[in-house]
Amino acid sequence: QQQVKQSPQSLIVQKGGISIINCAYENTAFDYFPWYQQFPGKGPALLIAIRPDVSEKKEGRFTISFNKSAKQFSLHIMDSQPGDSATYFCAPRGPRGSRLTFGEGTQLTVNP
Amino acid sequence: DTEVTQTPKHLVMGMTNKKSLKCEQHMGHRAMYWYKQKAKKPPELMFVYSYEKLSINESVPSRFSPECPNSSLLNLHLHALQPEDSALYLCASRPIGTLNTGELFFGEGSRLTVL
Numbered sequence: 001q002q003q004v005k006q007s008p009q010s011l012i013v014q015k016g017g018i019s020i021i022n023c024a025y026e027n028t029a030f031d032y033f034p035w036y037q038q039f040p041g042k043g044p045a046l047l048i049a050i051r052p053d054v055s056e057k058k059e060g061r062f063t064i065s066f067n068k069s070a071k072q073f074s075l076h077i078m079d080s081q082p083g084d085s086a087t088y089f090c091a092p093r094g095p096r097g098s099r100l101t102f103g104e105g106t107q108l109t110v111n112p
Numbered sequence: 113d114t115e116v117t118q119t120p121k122h123l124v125m126g127m128t129n130k131k132s133l134k135c136e137q138h139m140g141h142r143a144m145y146w147y148k149q150k151a152k153k154p155p156e157l158m159f160v161y162s163y164e165k166l167s168i169n170e171s172v173p174s175r176f177s178p179e180c181p182n183s184s185l186l187n188l189h190l191h192a193l194q195p196e197d198s199a200l201y202l203c204a205s206r207p208i209g210t211l212n213t214g215e216l217f218f219g220e221g222s223r224l225t226v227l
Binding site for chain 1 (some may be wrong): 219
């Protein structure tokens with residue numbers, strides 16, 4: 001998992017605040033940049049993903065920002081809600097690849 | 113049907129037992145995966161099947177034996193496991209070809225405890 005560094009490891013945010021999670025990668029061959037959300041006792045589920053030909057993608061309260069030159073992408077959660085409390089994984093994927101490279105995860109807690 | 117169904121949800125076994133985990137999907141996905149996830153860690157890839165053929169084995173010990181009997185089913189046979197094999201075992205699937213958006217669809221996992 002050395003190819004992907006995710007930060008912070010944990011994050012506590014007040015309801016209504018902005019949550020920001022970052023992911024730095026080394027492999028320039030990655031061509032798909034997703035964020036997965038995992039609730040306790042459940043499997044991960046795709047939250048939002050971006051291709052490297054765009055710099056930003058927004059879906060509701062969730063935004064991915066992608067910086068190809070810096071080899072970084074981030075997840076922004078606007079108006080964070082207690083229901084967003086979960087573990088978030090960045091998991092970029094290589095070309096034609098069958099595998100995702102997971103970051104170590106960020107445990108987000110949104111306090112009411 | 114957009115679900116990946118895993119059974120059993122919980123399994124407790126001794127080190128001498130033989131058991132199996134089962135995964136089923138009816139989305140027509142031709143790539144299926146087994147992942148292992150320890151507490152507070154990311155999922156670790158174990159095996160990948162493409163068109164019912166094993167395409168990736170991440171150097172998994174032989175006490176784990178995968179099987180893909182058809183395009184909807186994936187099994188993981190367990191034998192002579194160690195306590196350190198206790199983990200959440202996740203199955204995932206995705207389409208191959210033009211329908212492939214990159215998204216992996218995960219099941220809820222089978223929580224395995226080895227005594």
